[in-house]
Amino acid sequence: MRILRKLGFNLFTWILVLLVAFPLVWMILTSLKPQTELFRIPPTWLPETVTFEHYWRLLTETPFLIYFRNSVVLATTTTVFVVVLGAIGAYSLVRFAYRGRETLATLVLFTYLLPSVVLIIPLYLMMVELGLSNTLASLVLAHTTFALPYALWLLRSFMEGVPEDLESAALVDGASRMGAFRDVILPQLLPGIISTALFTFILSWNEYLYALVLVNSDAVRPLTTGVMTMLISAFNIEWSLLMAASVMMSLPLIVVFAFLQSYLTRGFGAGAVKG
Amino acid sequence: MATAAHAGHRLERRYARLGVFLIAPTIVVFSLVIVYPLLAAIYLSFFSVYTPTLEGEFTGADNYIRLLTNAAFWNSLITTLIWTVGTLSLQIVFGVGMALLLHQNLWFRSLARSLVLFPYFVSTVVAVLVWRWLFNDLYGAINHGLMQLGIMDMPLDWLGTMPNAMIGVILVGAWKYFPFVVIAVLARLQTIPEHLYEAAKIDGAGPIARFFDVTLPQLRSVLVVIILLRAIWDFKEFDLIYLLTGGGPVTSTQTLSLLVYQEAFALNEMGQAAAYSIGMMLVMLVFMLVYIRRTAREA
């Protein structure tokens, strides 16, 4: 009886899980079908012939790899930039006393409310002023508009979780404030930093609107807009290439996710729970 | 109260200066990429501005008067609310449910967790593409799956007519974002002490009573935060809806973000767009403050 119940529970849960995962499975299956099989009515549930030609075409005939490189550079730079700023900013907000600190923290929350569409034109003008238009740097700066508040907020709750005594001990032991930050706080903050870095990376990797407006050359275009512009046009929608591109766009996230899943959960644990 | 006459302040002041120094880069970046554009947007909202040239006339509150009197803003606001409430409640219900299931002793639990959390991490572009392909009228798996199962006999137009389009968008939004709820709830579930359940069991509570009497109160603090965060994000969601339906049919899925985009870049009315976006922010602010006050009072 108990076995049956267990079996039932597992079956039920796994069906749900597979339903959730189905779009991703379908994405992979579609990307493996030859073009002719794609428009079969009704569709074939499993590919009759498996082909990697779409992947091959993407890699050899399109700027996919350039977009990919751009996305990697963009997401990595954004992540490093935001996490460094966020970590020292959070240190300041949590462990220092000065006037206006609370107000600042509230303002950070307020910046969540800003929709990207509001900021985009002034941002673009500024990028031109700074001589950054049509560069990855402009996207890095633009991505900080949403990534930095989030990172700061996450890191702040992580920072609050590092016992104050540790820093005090380091100070008494002869460290300066920054010395204590480096020797004692950073190592303690590491899981938080990793998790924040992951979230930032994901946000940046997936961003669409800024990338659409702020850059316009294949040399600096990231994957999101690159793939859309390249494969959806007035003359064709290359579903098979789109699905292959989708799979490859998600690959780095799969890899990162597989290795660092526990950090992500921890990040939510600290960030979301403590608010 | 801290005057220079007091002894013992130099070190404190030095620390305070260091603190300010450390937050300074963040403040600079914030001013540069958030505060300044925001002020510029507010400034623009008092002009009638042609987007490509940013030239135009000062029109005072005209844009705001049009916002108040024109149906466009209010219709989009209602659409936005329907979308937000719809997708958010699905996210919460499904997210909490899935978290409870994944908290149990499941076969291959970590694989199941990875699969469930994955939609949150794929790009919106990818998610939209996959779903548009699934929803495709001629070759889509959903229509044919449902037809093969005998649930319907004609392909359904998922994204082109109402109410299907709104349902479709809400469904995809829920699919994309419910893992966020799962992760947060899962993290919290792991911290609920087992003895609470044992106590409830001894008191004769069944699984359902245990959920409502033990689990839910323990999840309250998390849910308060997640609902706030997700509500804000859903409210200003652009990519997903823009790429999925573009706001159609007619304007049935044109949320405020899309309205702003359309006004700014299709109609080249930057000033009006800025006014809409300021209005949108004010609405969000009001909702947020009410929400925070209410949940704070209940807590």
Place this chain on the structure above:
Amino acid sequence: MAEVVLKDIRKEFGTFVALERLNVAINAGEFVALLGPSGCGKSTTLRMLAGLDFPTAGEISIDGRVVNDVAPGKRDIAMVFQSYALYPHMTVAQNIAYPLKKRGVARPERDAAVAKTATLLQLEPLLNRKPRQLSGGQQQRVALGRALVREPKVFLLDEPLSNLDAKLRSYMRAELIELHRRIGKTMVYVTHDQLEAMTMADRIAVMHDGRLQQFDEPEIIYNQPANRFVAGFIGTPSMNQLEGAIAGSSFVINGEQVPINRALYEQALKDGPVVLGIRPENVSLSGGSLPATVRLVENAGHEQIVTVEIPGGHRLLAREASGQRPSVGQTCQIGFDADFIHLFQPGENGSRFETTGQAHVIPMQAQRSASDES
């Protein structure tokens, strides 16, 4: 060896005044306990000594040097935290070596110093472990080691024993006394546990509500508490305090008279309201004049604590040697040992009327053994 002086210290947190006009002068080599209930300002005081908090006004000096503007690391102090604050990502050896490293001590000397400290505290087998692999007592010893290794002028200890179980605590207490005797450094020890303060300190600074109540040797604190707060805070069970009045040479409560040694107070005492304080061990259950009813008897083996109620509903505690056990409900005539009666000004924190003689001082030894058992 260094003396530590706190002069006219005031500390505000926003509008809340945490410390007011605090003056404490600690002699070189002295072991001083800062004692008080939580929130009394003792930890803030210690953190200000360490340079982790800043006085709103006043002056702190260590070894004759004003250190208000000196960073913690340059004050030549060491501190042991209640949480131990061991660096979780470092091994025991790295933890102990950290203060030396920060002071630029060369590697070989550092290793030697760590080895020496480890020997002193019997930490050798643990040197390569991480803090989380240690028991509470072991962590405590590592924290001590980290403080000791540098041989600072002053040790600051913030409730270092409060996270240990009772048995280990009493062991570590002895260890600390021994340690202080051996190294002879100035130590400032914050605790809320009066027993720790009484047993370890050369002098105790009793604090309450941000003010210093009394700063003196344990015997004097015990036998001549400065005010009702100190009287009530020191000693277990605490001193009985009865509100009544002086009439002639007697203390009157509810119309009953209790004779007092009027001569001892003659300069200060006038007729009028007053609070009488008497420790439980100076209350006898028979042979007195105050009628009382036994309400509760708690047997602790070699002694028993008896709660009695006198007319007017006041309850008193009496400490009796084991033997004959009074029964609940029994009535008796209780009496106070007149030599040990304290008289306080009325009011919540009324100060004690000074006696003119020292007649009622009892040997410390007896006190210690009595309180240890509690």
Place this chain on the structure above:
Amino acid sequence: MTLNRFMSTGVRRRSVLGGMAAVGAAAAMPRRIRAQETITLRWWSPQSSPEQLAAYETQMRNFEAQHENVQVVFERTSDEGYAPQLAAAFASGDVPNIVTHLPSFAVSDYWSAGLLEPFNDVIDMVGPENYYEGANQIYEIDPGVYAGTGIGNSAANMLWLRTDLMEQAGIDEAPRTWDQLRDAVSRMQGGGIFGAPLPYGRNSMTSLIFIGVIHQAGGQVFSPDLQVAIDSDETRNALEFYRSMREYCPPGATNYSWGESLTAFVSGATATGIYTGRVLINVANQNPGIADYIDCVLYPTVSEDVPAWTFNDFPSVFIPRQASNMDVTKQFAAFLFDPEGYIQQLHAAPGHVLPVLWTISENPEYLDNPIIERYTPQVDLMAAAAAEGYNLGWESQGHQPNVKAGEIINSNVISEMVQRVVLNDENVDQVLSDTSSRLEEIMGS
């Protein structure tokens, strides 16, 4: 005080917007650094199929070979994305040197805002005598000055037919009127094949195609002097026709735009199609099985009395006024019409973009292409149709150029009208009056 005066100098405008931030620092920073010796020209286009890209590559390399120190880079934009991208570019002054293949009404829109460089020099370099008669008329918004020129013509609403399916259904003649079309599609629909892939989406294609349908009903959106004239019986008729076609279109047609519509016909899912000559190469590449059974005719009208109205979006070339290195830019613009590269560009999708120069149409190299050879009558038909084509920016010979056409298309006013009537079944009178007032609002803004 007007913002215009405030901002008109550009520098002043930026200082207004920039003053709020730390622009002191920004001003001190070096502007975009251009190496002295190398000039970079940026070329934008939404047309970027692999074959077209290859052709562009040839043109750019050839030009670079002739001009030392010049480098041309191609940057792709998209039909839905060019508006915000160009808006941002114009607003910042960081513009591309040359933009091709945008519809003519986008040109007139930007021209009227004073954003474009007059094109007369380039047209002179290409040789006005080489153009088809009147080919540049649509760009002559201000008398004597051209805002741009065409890089090609398109006949975007050709009716594509599957002759094999017609035969099966017993239809021997291509439909000429709406009734014949309805009859034909209803007979060909079945067996998983739908009749037509008309767009009902909230997008530019629906607007553009439906404007054609209004004209095919004998109506017009604006009167020749640009008064709103959409609230007419002809429009009601057109809406009625469009509604009646819904049942012959795939369910997802409510979201169709160019790509979906094209793919539906090419993949064989619909019996008729509505598109340019791009169909030819897509069929050859993706579904060669039906290559022998495709044909195209002008899209039917309400009756034989009403002439066909071909939608030509007039793929254009223009140069932003703020573009750098104007001389070289103009040379490059003219060089785009150099036969070798131009022909390769046209061959990238034969019949899709049709030449604007008669000298090219008659060039043997242009005619030497398997698809053009195979479908000569169709290509000729499209060329003729396109030459007489119009669009919302220029509804007929008699119409004044409409500089607001781009905004009208982008605002989706027309496609929303279609959706409200066809999908939501709303009251036609109400919808038309709403649409009229919205059009007037846009015209007045």
